[in-house]
Amino acid sequence: MATTISFNGINSGFQTGVMNGNVGNITFVQSETVNQACLRDLRITDPNDDKKRITETNGGLIKDSYCWILDNEEFKQWQNNQRSNRLLWIRGDPGKGKTMLLCGIIDELTRLHGSAANISFFFCQATDVRINNATSVLRGLIYLLVDKNPSLLSHVRARYDKAGKALFEDINAWSALSTTLMNILKDPSLNSAYLIIDALDECTYDLRLLLDLVSQESSAHPQVKWIVSSRIWPEIIERLDIVTQVAPISLELNDASVSGSVNKYIRYKVNALAKVKKYKDDTRETIYRYLLSNSQGTFLWVALVCQNLDLTLPRHAIRKLEVFPPGLDDLYGRMMDQVRRSDDAEVCKQILAIMSTVYRPITLSELTSLVEVPNNDFDDHEALSEIIAVCGSFLTLREDIVTFIHQSAKDFLLREALNEILPRGIGAEHHMIFSRSLEVMFKTLRRDIFNIKFPGFPAKDVRSPSPNPLAAAGYSCVYWVDHLQGSERDETYELSLNERGIVDKFLQQKYLHWLEALSILGSVSNGIRAIQRLLLLIQEQAESQSLMGRAQDASRFIRIWDSATGQSVSTLEGHSEEVTSVSWSSDGSRLASASYDETVRIWDAATGQSVSILKGHSQWVTSVSWSQDGTRLASASYDETVRIWDTATGQNISTLEGHSNWVNSISWSHDGSQLASASNDATVRIWDTATSQRVSNLKRHSDWILSIAWSPDGSRLASGSNDTTIKIWEKATGHSILTLKGHSSRVNSITWSPDGSQIASASWDKTVRIWDVATGQSVSTLEGHSDEINSITWSEDGMQLASASNDKTVRIWDLATGRSVLTLKGHSDGVNSIAWSPDGSQLASASHDKTVRIWDARTGESVSTLEGHSDGVHSIVWSQDGVQLASASDDKTVRIWDLATGQSMPTLLSSYFLQLDKFNFNHLYTSMGMFDIGSIASVTPLSHDSILSPEHYGYGLSHDSSWITYDGVNLLWLPAEYRPKYSSRFAIPATDLAIGCTSGHIIFLALTERSPIIGL
Structure with missing residues (x-):
């Protein structure tokens, strides 16, 4: 190839x-150790840094503002192991100080147990896509645990050594990381641990997965205690109430304690202001009394008022108090009025719109590239900082990073000021950010942007020049496709993907420069996903052939990356019961699957989308098979029928009726004119697919027929039965011309040799037999398996045969000698299905152990283990080009794995x-x-x-x-x-x-x- x-x-x-x-x-050779690489790749953020940022943003952690929790009876019961459940749930409305409360608890636990304490924590933030999902929570918790206890890193390395960084980012990351965390918590070296998760309500993606894990694991490990905090959301209440056997600590129910803490916080903040602003005593006391009477027990309200007073001249402080109404929403409303009256009102609204739409906090430089300012009124960070200050009750600026002061601020804008800041809708805003992202990348990206000249060293060793030429384009490089996709999702906004050919132009002129920038930014994985999403958008909108070709060329890099690591590139979800069979169309563009849910599905292999759901069977569907030209699909069912479907329309063309028991197997003739079906009624039927009429009814077996196969020339049909025999039928006459006897148990798999001169049969008598079709004699009996044999397949050259068994092994046999030349060991449960790659260099095997393995057919070495299914895998099939493999599982999914051979x-x-x-x-x-x-x-x-x-x-x-x-x-x-x-x-x-x-x-x-x- x-x-x-x-x-x-x-x-x-x-x-x-x-x-x-x-x-x-x-394999990449690096100067750092694999442990260091693993820890670096695991890190999505350092929660210690997040805690420091949060406390500094809030003016420091004041012990008086949280010490009430230490005397709370429920907290003491949790701390002293007086509760049967080890989960403590702190819940309350926005602004009640939940995050700072948890910061204080972390400090107290550290003080109590010393620096060696296993305290792992994570702060969710809905406004930052990097830390607003369940997978990121697990990465943060695991990171702190293994950073504190390097011996625990072995649980991460067990999977990391096979998958690399993809372990933490691909579609199976949650499954892999949750298993890893459970293994860490079971480790006997972990004597005790505290796991703390703040703001569950800000876990935007896969919250239910996280809640289920917390509820299950919080009662599973006696040495581990959990604390979580959240708003009072029904979904969270529903999931956590079942495991929290005493009432959670509700900040509303502890109003007296919280109010007392807020009062102490007010005294601290006012004294600090008075010292800096040199307030007179009466001014200080007036401010203190006003805050005391209007705070409504809300830390955030106090912090916002004090922030505004800090920007106010001392002589205006008392008068300024009047503009601060009690309650967060009223305060936000007054601040929005301030924005409206500002000379920079339109720019302020632009900034608020951008901040409400971006996927993470952005830097001043990045924000500058996205804001459109009339007449270029400002071109430096100082001017932009002044404008952000006008939005002060909504936004905060720390170390040149702009973010919302609190999630409640963003919630208010999108609820109460949506039409003002986003008058054309969210889709238009996404498209604006997409367009300006491309503009800044065209302007900025170039060859050797950091002027490195000597490129032979790792990206981690790259030092940014000053000024950083990527400063303005960093966000755009990572998220431009996300915003393009965001504009497409808004049904009220009409998207023109290739407007003025800008996307095509970008791929043509800047693609390699973009890859270089992503590498420097440490965001290549984001680029991989971006190109995959871009290709899907182009396909959905049927854009120009030029753009399609360019994007496909770019995406080929992505396919090859996935294939090199053996990653699942698509998980096809939709079936509601086990998937029994999968089959590729001849051109490899579509995949069909059969399920116990009585349906057949056709999937687009490129997008992973379900194209058609074929309904009509009234019992389990056991098998599917494409016609050679791909226009029709046949399905067999326990409802005793075979159905033929038009694959273009999804319509049922014909229903082949006549069997009186389950249909187990179907097979098209090579010219597509006939279809054979095998049933538990002990018959094989051959159907004319043009007329839907039965051509032959083959009745010589005395028990279930489990497998059928046409000869390579299409003139004969073989059938294997529960009656221990194999029969060969002549297509022209429908007569049985040979009965092959020798097995002592059911024959469940048969296959013709490539030249049609021999048949191989697999049996539950633990043997494989090779038969001479001309004489009907058993040429050899292949013995070596210690349990039932489920599947056999010839190599393309006919010199070897592979067999899969319930003894957990695959064997490769030399048919010239009848000996097993390789025994492939690695599965931990029975092997259900095997398939040679089209070029014969590899063999795939599917097992009850939930994995698919790829083997080197020459050496017997395991090339890769494809993990991701959560139940046994029963059916696998290679695409004709050998690049992809499909697998069907009892977990109700089909997975497509990209397994390019590396020959390009x-x-x-x-x-x-x-x-x-x-x-x-x-x-x-x-x-x-x-x-x-x-x-x-x-x-x-x-x-x-x-x-x-x-x-x-x-x-x-x-x-x-x-x-x-x-x-x-x-x-x-x-x-x-x-x-x-x-x-x-x-x-x-x-x-x-x-x-x-x-x-x-x-x-x-x-x-x-x-x-x-x-x-x-």
Whole structure:
């Protein structure tokens, strides 16, 4: 297989890539330890830093404002193990000080138990997409636990070593991390621990998953105590009330304690103001009494009023008090009036609209790039800071980062001022941010934006120049597609995706520059998801072929990244019962699945969307099969019928009736004119698919028929039965021409050899038999399995056979000798299904242990374990190009796995482009003209005289042969299998390089300049 990828235009540098051959697993060598890499990749945020930021933003943590909780009876019962449940739930309305209360509890627990205490916590924030989801909560909790106890990192490494950073970010991240957390909590070395989660109500995504985990795990580990806080939401009450066996600590029910703490907080804040502003005693007391009588027991209200007084001249302080009505909503309303009266009202509203729409807090530089200011009234951060101050009760600015003062501020704007700040709707605002994001990226992104010149080192070692050229474009680089998608979701806003060809132009001119910027920003994983979403949007809107081609070219990098790591690229959800069978269409664009829910579904393999739901069967559907031309689909059911469907319309073309018991198996003839069906009524029926009439009724078996298969030439049909026999039928006459006897138990799988001369059969008698079709004799009996055999399949060349068994193994047999040449061990439960890859180099197996494994068919080594299903996997099938594998499971889902064989150049490129956040991508631009890797058995250097050692000037190899160098500087990293074993296998005639690889390949690199470093 060969693949060519090119990007034309300004961002060109790498022109084409072609590779013929095979690339195995690619490993990156890094100076840091794997433990360090794992911990860094796990970190979504450091909750310690979040706690420091929160307390500093709120003016510091005042003990008097939280010490009441320490004397609370319910808190003391929880702390002293006097409660049967170890979950403490603190709940209350916005602004009641829940977050600061938890900060105080964390400090007290640390003081009580010392610095070695296992206290892990996380602060959810709805306005920041990075920390507003259940998966991020788990990442934060696990991060603090393993950072404090490095020995616990082994529970993370168990999966991380296989998946890398994708473990924390892919579609299965929640499942993997929840299992990891449970394993950590069970670890005997964890003597005691406190897990604290603030603001459950600000967990915007997968809150129910998080609530279920908290409710289950809080009673499972006696050495672990939990604290959570939230607003009083019905969903949270419903989930947590069932496990909280005593009343939670309600801040409303503890109003006296909270009010007392607020009063102490007021005294502290007013005294601090008086000291700074030099208030007279009567002014200080007037302010104190006003706050005391109007705070309504709300910390946030006090903090907002004091923040405004801090900006007010002392002589105006008393008069200014009058503009602060009691209650948060009234205060926000008054502040909105202030915005309206401001000379910068329109810019203020723009800023509030942007902040209500962005996916995370943004910097002043990023905000500047998104705001449209008439006549360029300001062009520096100081002017923008002054305008943000006008929005002071809504926004806060700390260390150049703009964020909402509190979630309640954003809630107020979207509830009470929506038409003012977003007059054209949220979709228009998303599209505005998308458009301005592209503008700033066009203006900013360029080749070697940090002027690194020497790209051979990890991205983590990159130091930002001053000023940072990416400062304004950082947010846009990560989230531009999210905003494009956000505008598409608003039904009231009509989106033109390729308006003025801007997206096409961006991919043509700035794609490689964007990849480089993402690498520097440590956000390549976000870019991967962005391109996937972009392609879906283009497909949905049927945009221009030019844009489609460009996006597909870009997305090919993403497919290859996923395939290199064996990730599930789609989880097809929709069935309500177990999925029994899957089948690809011949062109690989669609997938069909059958389920116990009595339906068949057709899925778009590219988008993972359900295209059609085929309803009509009245019992479980056991099998599905596409016609060769892909226009029809057949399904077999326990309702004793076979149905044929039009795959374009989803209509039932015909219902084939006649069986008197369950239909177990169906098979199209090669020309699609006939369909065979096997039933528990002990018959095989052959149907004319044009007329829906029965052609033959084959009745010689005495028990259930479990498997049928057409011969390669389509002239005969074989059937395997519960009566222990195999029969071969002549298609033309419908007569049984052979009965193959020898098994002592049911025959549940049969398959023809590629040349049609032999049949293999698998039985529950633990054997496989090979039969000569001409004589009906058993040629060999393959013995070795210790339990029932469920599935068999021939290799493409007919020289080998694979078998899968309930003994948890797969065996590969040499049919010339009848011996088992490989036993594939690794599954922890019975193996249900196996399938050779189209090129015969790999074998896939599906098991009751919930996994699919990919094996190297030559060595028997396990190439990858595909984890993600939550129940047994029963059916697997390769796409015809061998790039993808589909699996069907009892967990009611179908998964599509991208498993490219590595026989195309982009697999090597993905090492450079898409190894998540680890390498600076400037080596995109080393001016490579052509990579051409041929599969050559022996390697001979081009010219022994032209060999250069690393000490020579010009091109060379590093001492460990892992880098191509120029003048001794690392230039282009080489995966392990592309390094020469001996220095004599590296040749450089002028600017051409040839490397004899340990893999048996030769790499030829044609560099178009004598020094590609110059001019970067």
